[in-house]
Structures are given as structure tokens and as C-alpha cells.
Amino acid sequence: MNELLLMCTIAGRRAAIHAVQVQSVIEIENITPIPGTPDFILGLTALRSQALTVIDCSLALGLDMACESAEQRAAVVEIEGHLYALLVEEAHDVGEAHSAPVEVPGGFGDGWQRAARGMVETDGGPTLLVDIEQLVSGGLREAA
Amino acid sequence: MDELLADFVAETREMLEQSGSELVAWEADPSDKGRIDTIFRFVHTVKGNCGFFDFPRLEKLSHAAEDALAECRAGRREPDSALVTAVLAVIDRISEMTDCIEAGEDFPGSGDDDLIAALEPGAEVVVQSDLEVSEEDDAGRSEKENGDSAAAKSPRQTVQRSIRLPVDLLDEVMKGVSDMVLARNDLARRLREAGEQPTIDGPFERLSAILADVRTSITRMRMQRLEHLFSSLPRLVRDLSNELGKQVMVDFEGGEVELDREMIEMVRDPLTHIIRNAIDHGIETPATRLKANKREIGLLKFAARQSGNQISLVITDDGGGINLDKLTAKAISAGLYSKSEIEKMSEKQKQNLIFEPGLSTAEAVSSVSGRGVGMDVVRANIERVGGSIEVSSKPGEGTSFHLQLPLTLSIIAALTVGSGNQHYAIPRSYVEEIVFGNSSHVEFAQAGDRRLVTFRDKRVPCLSLGEVLGTETGKECIWEEKTLILVRLASDDVFALAVDRVFDHEDVVVKPIAPAIMDTRLYAGTTLLDDGRPMMLIDLPSIAQMRGMTGGVRTKATEVEKDERSERSRAVPVMMFAGLDGRHRAVRLELVRRIDTISVDAIDIEGDRSQAVIDGEILTLAGHDLGPLPEEKIRLLRLSDGDHELVYAVREVLDAADITDDVVPSEADKSIEGVTLIGGKPIPLLDGHAVFARYRTARKRQQALTCRIPGDSEWAKTILEPLVEAAGYRIAEDDDTEADLAIALAEDGDAPKGEARETIRLRPDPEDAGDDTIYRYDRDGLLAALRRIRTGRAA
Structure with a gap:
């Protein structure tokens, strides 16, 4: 059960992504915006010779505020052959999950409820496990 | 499926493909020993491979075929058409079984024994394969008699010295090379910044050259000869023509042309469909052909050529042509077009109707073609991979399909453009022409909210890329400042796409984009610029569709009545520019010698004196008094009257244009020749004469003759003074002791204050008073007098 998670902060809350899905954590320098796309797609950034689609996790969750990140840290994930950079406010260490993701009575609140696979116990306390497939597809946005 | 099994399937497939044409050739001449050998090798290999796996039925079939063929090779049995048919049936079955093995299914049904029995000498032909290989009919026999059929001539397959590699591995290597190219570019930039270093630059050049070579090789690794595609076609043609009771031979040209293997797979289906159509609809039955004085065997010809990074593939049949x-x-009965619309169509447009959805000319729906999924799907598929298809047909002589295909799926020729501070790529194959919005050949019009542009007597709808992408609204768009790209879609629809700038032609490597971006339907992919920044590839067909720019024959560019008047008048070439005040002006092109760009520091203005330093030369500057100088760099038109040069400061050089309308002189502004219409807008035409007259004299101020004019006359100040100055005089100040010339008004009676060596008296009335005065509006007379005095002085 002790799964490894990448701990990060999204919209001021503790969140986690399965570490196996994360290829690396990068600091984004330049983003080329793509006009005509939903606002959670910030644009493209280049990692070596590959283009990554930059996703603002906060906006993708359907929250109203954009991700404010001094270091522009992002987790690089590959979903269905496409590379994404998930922009988070802060990316911390990789930690262990002490429990399976569980639902909490009353839910996690708007946006979070749809994106979260559940709450896991970690060293840093309860953390929401984020479903990155949901995040990048924009399905959350439409639902919001 | 385990790896060994995958290899078995792949190898069997490959051999099936290669033996396809051998089989047909063998059928044409069953006694050909060479062909028997090849086919024997195939069944033998299959049999051998089956020993490793548990495929008893496959083994039994291949074993039986091998036995029969071995008898023939040993000369104990004479191969005949019955044997050929039986062996073909067995090979078909092997192919089907291979498919099932790959899919991990059990091969259903039986009948293997029948197939094997048919191989026995003297067996009755009761073979049932899925392709209905029926008893050899007359057609088959006559094909054999025509032993010179194309298939028989086709070269024998040679064993390839090659290895099989997973495409993933190739992609990975290619990605690595792309990374290296980017790293090289980065390094190159740093080296440039560091200045010349011979010890490093040499090896670096070599590295760059090697890298370029490696990149080319890697690209070629993904290539496959078209033969791979061609080799499977004779079999297809044979089966189809047998089924339809027609006789067709095939001819190939350019099998050595290489194409990206993915691309080959993409065109396989469209090609199959075209072949089906050609045999079903195009090529007539032998009896009809003989009546039409043609050979009873139809010809289907495939010719491939490479030109640049495009492959052209032409498929020609010598059938009856398209029955228009x-x-x-x-088309009328299907309700696609009205009768009057059809009547207006050109021959070509009518032929293109075969690409319309829902049309099929087959009288009866056969199993082969005419099921409604037709050429529209073919065209859509070919366009999807960035290609195009055209048809040309002559009644009674045949039909040709011209396919244009890009070499690879991933590298396309693109035009890089700018819109809203960003770069985008546009597939070059769609770009017909690039024109500037402010060019005199371009006229904008508006119908409702739709912008239209008239260019070369065609009126086409106009889209702004910024507006399509949502970075600007249509209202803020200044069309005249845009660059227009005339886009011709494969469906022949034309529209103009306005962008801020066109940068360059480039071959770009296109990578797929995330589904969420795809959903916008604006982009077809992404590519990386040389400096590693991403750039989006615009999906023109999709945008055209969303914006209603496609509509088949109906939205073709409308011809505009030619304006004959403009053709009659002579054209004077001019250069358009924006002066420092931002207003557009024009200057005769003959006057402009070149355009300089200099730093503002090199300009010196003090009082009336204004000069610019260009390459160590001091030139008089004009045009600077119209508005503020720009911050850093300034553009200068260098004007020449043949002997002298001066520079004219402009904010921006716009374009060359032709004056076709009359120049209407302006009395109010003496710096211009007049105003003319360029592109429907009034543009002042700079008077070169006036400019030179004004500024050349200013430079020669020291030597200029002085002229005293009546100081208290409004007329003298506003009308006379410029004229006298233009003639090369300086207006004398009150404190000048002695002027070279004085101009007096006759009605004033006395000369202006101060001394003057000469005096010209002007009279207010046109009538000659006989007192040596000059009428004040007699410009020529006055100028002549001024000239006479000046030259007299100078001498």
C-alpha cells in the first residue's frame, strides 16, 4: 500500500500525485501561449526537443484563481502519449502514503471533489490525491 | 502474443506481399520455373516455421502445397491452370489463418481437405476461397496467350539484406537526433556571441555537417520503397478483374521511390479504392473494348515520382473515362446541385463531382464499389495526411488520378507567420500567394460582417488569423496593415488569411498535440523553432470548415468584371511611404535611389540646416519637419535628380504601387505634385522638383543671391516668397545692406527699402502696359527674369 506520492501545493491546499506517473519536476522558463484554448491550458513549453502542454492545476480544478508560483514548478507527466507539465504552486518531496485513498463524509468541496481520488494520510497530514487524467482532459472545467 | 509469434506473423506477411506479384506472373505462365521456385520457397518456409508452433492446419496446408510444387520442380508434373488456382487458394487460406493467429483467434470453418484435394493432379476444381477463385474462364486463357502481360515482365523479387526494427526504436533515435540539433543550435549561438575562435569553429562546423547527415539518414530509415505497396496490387487487380469479368494488366513505374512507411499504410486503402473504381467503372468489358477499337485487355498504370519533399502518384486507366x-x-437527382448550377460548371468542376459525398456512377451496386462510400472518403483520407488528389478524364480514353503526397507524415513544408506577437506555421501546400494588404492590387470590401478582398479580379472572403484565434476582434483589425495569404484548399475553395507578418519558409517536424488543444480545432500540431521554442501549426482545412469557407463548387471565387478604364491609362511606378507625421505619401520610383536606415545620432538639425551623415557623406535631409524623429533608427529615402542627392526622412517604407489615375494638382501644398488615387485612397505625390529646389538652395545658402521683396505685402510673403526661394534666391533681411535683386510691386510705386542691384517690377493687371513690368501671375515670365538675373550674376 505504501505508495510514493509527489507532494505539492495547489491553490493553497496540500495535494499529491502518484510519483510513478511523474517523470520529473521542472522549473518552467518560457511558456508559448496558445490562443483559443481553455484558460487552464497556459500554453506550451519546451523540454529538450519535446513540447509540453502546460496545465494550470488550480484553474483545471475549476477554481477561480490562477496558480501563483514564484518558481513556476511543474510536474511532468505523460498521459496517452502526450506530455504535460502540471503547474503547481509548490512542489515538495516525494512521500509515502500511509493509507488508501478514502472518501470523506461531506466531500472535499467544489472542484476538489471531482478531481480527488480520495484523501490519503501522509507524514505531513491528510492530503488529497489528485487524478491527473481528469486534470488534463479539462473535464473538470466543463463540469464546473 | 509473444515475440516469436509476432515475428512469425510479420515474416509470413512480408513473404505473402512479395509473392503476390510472383503468383500472378506464374499464373500467366504456369511453366515458368523461376516463379515456381519463389512460391515453393514461401510455402516451404511457412511449413518449416509451423514446426516451431502448434499450428497443425497451417502445417498441413503448406505441406500439401509444397508437395505439389515439388513435383513440378522435379519435372514429374506439368503445372496447369488448375494447379495454379489451387495453390492460390491455399496461399489465401494461409493469409487468413495468419490474420487469425495475430488476432489470437481460432480459425473458424473447415474445408482444408477440399483445398488439399484440389492440389492433386487431375482434381476437379471445386475450390472455394473467399475471393471466389473460380474456374479459369476465357479471360484467364487469353491472358495467358498474351504472354507479354505486364506482370510477367515485372522483375523478380530479390532477397533484401535487411533487419526488422520496432518503429518505436526509430522514433527514439530520431528524437535523440532532434535533441542534438537543438543543442547544436544553442552551442552555435553561444559560439557566435563569443566571437571567432578558429580552433573551435572548425571542429564545430564538422560536427554540424555530420549531424545534418545523420539526420537525413535517420529520416531515410523510416522510408520504404513504394514497391512494398505496389507488390500487393497485381494480386488485387487480378482478383477484382476476375470477379468482374474484365481483363486488366498492371504497369508500374517508380517503385524505387521511397515514402515514409506510415504514409504507405495511410495511402493503401485510398489506393485500393481507386483501383476498385477503375476496374469496376472505368475499364470496359472485353467485348465493349473490342468494339471501341481498343485492346481487349485494359491497362492500369501506376507511376510515382519524387519532386522535392512531395511524391506524386498517378493512377491511369485506359477505360471509358468519367461519364459526365x-x-x-x-448529382441533380441526389439533390446536391440544381440543373442551372450544373450548367454553369466547367468540365473540370463536373469531373470533380466524383469527390462529392453520395455519388456513384455504377449502374448497379456491385460488391466491389458503388456502395456510397466513395471518392469523398478517399479524398478526405488523403487530405488528412497532408496530400491532395485530382482527377482528369477524357471520354473514351480513360481517367487519371493525380495524388500528391508529402514524403513523411511528420515533416511538412511550412510558412511561418506572425500574429499577435507569436509565430505560427501554416502548411505551405495550401498557400497560393502572399500579398500585402496595402498593395495597390488589393481592394477590401465588406458585405455584412464578412470582409472581402478583391485581388487579381477575384473576390474572395477574408479571415484574420488574430480574430480566428481570438487574440483580436474584427473591429480592431487594420486590414491594410496585414499581409494576406491566399489559401487554396484541396476542394479548390479560396480564401484570404490575414496575418501580421510572414517570416520564412521552413521544413518543420510536426508533433502531435494534447487532446484538449486538439479540441479547439484550430491547430494540427506543434513544432519547435530552432531556438527550442514551440510553435503551433495551424489547421487550415478545419478553420475553413468552421468558418464556412468550404462549400464545394458554390463558393468559388467570383470573377469581378474587369475595369477596362484602368487598363487603358498608363501606369507610373511610385513608392509609397509614411512620412514622419504618419501620413501616407508617394514618390516617383525613378527618384528613389535606395533606402538607408541610420541611427538618429547621425542626423544634425540646426535651424534651417538639416543634414544626415551616411557612410561618411553629408547629405541634405528633407521631410524631417513633418513630425518628430523616431527614437533610435530612422529610415531615409535617398532621392536623386541625377546630379545631386538628398535624403528624405520617413517613418516607414510601405510598398511599390502604380499610379493609374490622374494626378490632380494641388495649389495649396507646394511640396506635392498633386493627389492621386492609389488603391482607392487619395495619396499625395511628393514633388521631387520642389524638394530638390528647396533643399539644394538651402545647402548653397552662402552663395545664394539675395532678393528683396516688399515686406508689407501679404501677397509677396505668401505667394512670391516661395517662388523666389524656389528659383534659388535668399530673401534679403532688412539689415542686408545690398541685395542682388529687388522685386517691387508696380502699384506701390517705389521700390522696397534698401539697395538692390536689379529690380523687377510686377504689375497687377494681365494687360501689357509696355513699361517692362511683369504680370504678377506670369509665373514663367517671372521665373525667366529671375533666372536671367541669377545666371548673369553668377557669370
Whole structure:
């Protein structure tokens, strides 16, 4: 059960992504915006010779505020052959999950409820496990 | 499926493909020993491979075929058409079984024994394969008699010295090379910044060259000869023509042309469909052909050529051609077009109707073609991979399909453009022409909210890329400042796409984009610029569709009545520019020698004196008094009257244009020749004469003659003074002791204050008073007098 998670902060809350899905954590320098796309797609950034689609996790969750990140840290994930950079406010260490993701009575609140696979116990306390497939597809946005 | 099994399937497939044409050739001449050998090797290999796996049925079949063929090779049995048919049936079955093995299914049904029995000498032909290989009919026999059929001539397959590699591995290597190219570019930039270093630059050049070579090789690794595609076609043609009771031979040209293997797979289906159509609809039955004085065997010809990074593939049949009457009738009955619309169409447009959805000219729906999924799907598929298809047909002589295909799926020729501070790529194959919005050949018009542009007597709808992408609204768009890209879609629809700038032609490597971006339907992919920044590839067909720019024959560019008047008048070439005040002006092109760009520091203005330093030369500057100088760099038109040069400061050089309308002189502004219409807008035409007259004299101020004019006369100040100055005089100040010339008004009676060596008296009335005065509006007379005095002085 002790799964490894990448701990990060999204919209001021503790969140986690399965570490196996994360290829690396990068600091984004330049983003080329793509006009005509939903606002959670910030644009493209280049990692070596590959283009990554930059996703603002906060906006993708359907929250109203954009991700404010001094270091522009992002987790690089590959979903269905496409590379994404998930922009988070802060990316911390990789930690262990002490429990399976569980639902909490009353839910996690708007946006979070749809994106979260559940709450896991970690060293840093309860953390929401984020479903990155949901995040990048924009399905959350439409639902919001 | 385990790896060994995958290899078995792949190898069997490959051999099936290669033996396809051998089989047909063998059928044409069953006694050909060479062909028997090849086919024998195939069944033998299959049999051998089956020993490793548990495929008893496959083994039994291949074993039986091998036995029969071995008898023939040993000369104990004479191969005949019955044997050929039986062996073909067995090979078909092997192919089907291979498919099932790959899919991990059990091969259903039986009948293997029948197939094997058919191989026995003297066996009755009761073979049932899925392709209905029926008893050899007359057609088959006559094909054999025509032993010179194309298939028989086709070269024997040679064993390739090659290895099999997973495409993933190739992609990975290619990605690595792309990374290296980017790293090289980065390094190159740093080296440039560091200045010349011979010890490093040499090896670096070598590295760059090697890298370029490696990149080319890697690209070629993904290539496959078209033979791979061609080799499977004779079999297809044979089966189809047998089924339809026609006789067709095939001819190939350019099998050595290489194409990206993915691309080959993409065109396989469209090609198959075209072949089906050609045999079903195009090529007539032998009896009809003989009546039409043609050889009873139809010819289907494939010719491939490479030109640049495009492959052209032409498929020609010598059949009856497209029956336009039938086609148009069908289009009308299907409700696609009205009769009057059809009547207006050109021959070519009518032929293109075969690409319309829902049309099929086959009288009866056969199993082969005419099921409604037709050429529209073919065209859509070919366009999807960035290609195009055209048809040309002559009644009674045949039909040709011209396919244009990009070499690879991933590298396309693109035009890089700018819109809203960003770069985008546009597939070059769609770009017909690039024109500037402010060019005199371009006229904008508006119908409702739709912008239209008239260019070369065609009126086409106009889209702004910024507006399409949502970075600007249509209202803020200044069309005249845009660059227009005339886009011709494969469907022949034309529209203009306005962008801020066109940068360059480039071959770009296109990578797929995330589904969420795809959903916008604006982009087809992404690519990386040399400096590693991403750039989006615009999906033109999709945008055209969303914006309603496609509509088949109906939205073709409308011809505009030619304006004959403009053709009659002579054209004077001019250069358009924006002066420092931002207003557009024009100057005769003959006057402009070149355009300089200099730093503002090199300009010196003090009082009336204004000069610019260009390459160590001091030139008089004009045009600077119209508005503020720009911050850093300034553009200068260098004007020449043949002997002298001066520079004219402008904010921006716009374009060359032709004056076709009359120049209407302006009395109010003496710096211009007049105003003319360029592109429907009034543009002042700079008077070169006036400019030179004004500024050349200013430079020669020291030597200029002085002229005293009546100081208290309004007329003298406003009208006379410029004229006198233009003639090369300086207006004398009150404190000048002695002027070279004085101009007096006759009605004033006395000369202006101060001394003057000469005096010209002007009279207010046109009538000659006989007192040596000059009428004040007699410009020529006055100028002549001024000239006379000046030259007299100078001498």
C-alpha cells in the first residue's frame, strides 16, 4: 500500500500525485501561449526537443484563481502519449502514503471533489490525491 | 502474443506481399520455373516455421502445397491452370489463418481437405476461397496467350539484406537526433556571441555537417520503397478483374521511390479504392473494348515520382473515362446541385463531382464499389495526411488520378507567420500567394460582417488569423496593415488569411498535440523553432470548415468584371511611404535611389540646416519637419535628380504601387505634385522638383543671391516668397545692406527699402502696359527674369 506520492501545493491546499506517473519536476522558463484554448491550458513549453502542454492545476480544478508560483514548478507527466507539465504552486518531496485513498463524509468541496481520488494520510497530514487524467482532459472545467 | 509469434506473423506477411506479384506472373505462365521456385520457397518456409508452433492446419496446408510444387520442380508434373488456382487458394487460406493467429483467434470453418484435394493432379476444381477463385474462364486463357502481360515482365523479387526494427526504436533515435540539433543550435549561438575562435569553429562546423547527415539518414530509415505497396496490387487487380469479368494488366513505374512507411499504410486503402473504381467503372468489358477499337485487355498504370519533399502518384486507366452526363444527372437527382448550377460548371468542376459525398456512377451496386462510400472518403483520407488528389478524364480514353503526397507524415513544408506577437506555421501546400494588404492590387470590401478582398479580379472572403484565434476582434483589425495569404484548399475553395507578418519558409517536424488543444480545432500540431521554442501549426482545412469557407463548387471565387478604364491609362511606378507625421505619401520610383536606415545620432538639425551623415557623406535631409524623429533608427529615402542627392526622412517604407489615375494638382501644398488615387485612397505625390529646389538652395545658402521683396505685402510673403526661394534666391533681411535683386510691386510705386542691384517690377493687371513690368501671375515670365538675373550674376 505504501505508495510514493509527489507532494505539492495547489491553490493553497496540500495535494499529491502518484510519483510513478511523474517523470520529473521542472522549473518552467518560457511558456508559448496558445490562443483559443481553455484558460487552464497556459500554453506550451519546451523540454529538450519535446513540447509540453502546460496545465494550470488550480484553474483545471475549476477554481477561480490562477496558480501563483514564484518558481513556476511543474510536474511532468505523460498521459496517452502526450506530455504535460502540471503547474503547481509548490512542489515538495516525494512521500509515502500511509493509507488508501478514502472518501470523506461531506466531500472535499467544489472542484476538489471531482478531481480527488480520495484523501490519503501522509507524514505531513491528510492530503488529497489528485487524478491527473481528469486534470488534463479539462473535464473538470466543463463540469464546473 | 509473444515475440516469436509476432515475428512469425510479420515474416509470413512480408513473404505473402512479395509473392503476390510472383503468383500472378506464374499464373500467366504456369511453366515458368523461376516463379515456381519463389512460391515453393514461401510455402516451404511457412511449413518449416509451423514446426516451431502448434499450428497443425497451417502445417498441413503448406505441406500439401509444397508437395505439389515439388513435383513440378522435379519435372514429374506439368503445372496447369488448375494447379495454379489451387495453390492460390491455399496461399489465401494461409493469409487468413495468419490474420487469425495475430488476432489470437481460432480459425473458424473447415474445408482444408477440399483445398488439399484440389492440389492433386487431375482434381476437379471445386475450390472455394473467399475471393471466389473460380474456374479459369476465357479471360484467364487469353491472358495467358498474351504472354507479354505486364506482370510477367515485372522483375523478380530479390532477397533484401535487411533487419526488422520496432518503429518505436526509430522514433527514439530520431528524437535523440532532434535533441542534438537543438543543442547544436544553442552551442552555435553561444559560439557566435563569443566571437571567432578558429580552433573551435572548425571542429564545430564538422560536427554540424555530420549531424545534418545523420539526420537525413535517420529520416531515410523510416522510408520504404513504394514497391512494398505496389507488390500487393497485381494480386488485387487480378482478383477484382476476375470477379468482374474484365481483363486488366498492371504497369508500374517508380517503385524505387521511397515514402515514409506510415504514409504507405495511410495511402493503401485510398489506393485500393481507386483501383476498385477503375476496374469496376472505368475499364470496359472485353467485348465493349473490342468494339471501341481498343485492346481487349485494359491497362492500369501506376507511376510515382519524387519532386522535392512531395511524391506524386498517378493512377491511369485506359477505360471509358468519367461519364459526365451520367454524373451530373446523378448529382441533380441526389439533390446536391440544381440543373442551372450544373450548367454553369466547367468540365473540370463536373469531373470533380466524383469527390462529392453520395455519388456513384455504377449502374448497379456491385460488391466491389458503388456502395456510397466513395471518392469523398478517399479524398478526405488523403487530405488528412497532408496530400491532395485530382482527377482528369477524357471520354473514351480513360481517367487519371493525380495524388500528391508529402514524403513523411511528420515533416511538412511550412510558412511561418506572425500574429499577435507569436509565430505560427501554416502548411505551405495550401498557400497560393502572399500579398500585402496595402498593395495597390488589393481592394477590401465588406458585405455584412464578412470582409472581402478583391485581388487579381477575384473576390474572395477574408479571415484574420488574430480574430480566428481570438487574440483580436474584427473591429480592431487594420486590414491594410496585414499581409494576406491566399489559401487554396484541396476542394479548390479560396480564401484570404490575414496575418501580421510572414517570416520564412521552413521544413518543420510536426508533433502531435494534447487532446484538449486538439479540441479547439484550430491547430494540427506543434513544432519547435530552432531556438527550442514551440510553435503551433495551424489547421487550415478545419478553420475553413468552421468558418464556412468550404462549400464545394458554390463558393468559388467570383470573377469581378474587369475595369477596362484602368487598363487603358498608363501606369507610373511610385513608392509609397509614411512620412514622419504618419501620413501616407508617394514618390516617383525613378527618384528613389535606395533606402538607408541610420541611427538618429547621425542626423544634425540646426535651424534651417538639416543634414544626415551616411557612410561618411553629408547629405541634405528633407521631410524631417513633418513630425518628430523616431527614437533610435530612422529610415531615409535617398532621392536623386541625377546630379545631386538628398535624403528624405520617413517613418516607414510601405510598398511599390502604380499610379493609374490622374494626378490632380494641388495649389495649396507646394511640396506635392498633386493627389492621386492609389488603391482607392487619395495619396499625395511628393514633388521631387520642389524638394530638390528647396533643399539644394538651402545647402548653397552662402552663395545664394539675395532678393528683396516688399515686406508689407501679404501677397509677396505668401505667394512670391516661395517662388523666389524656389528659383534659388535668399530673401534679403532688412539689415542686408545690398541685395542682388529687388522685386517691387508696380502699384506701390517705389521700390522696397534698401539697395538692390536689379529690380523687377510686377504689375497687377494681365494687360501689357509696355513699361517692362511683369504680370504678377506670369509665373514663367517671372521665373525667366529671375533666372536671367541669377545666371548673369553668377557669370
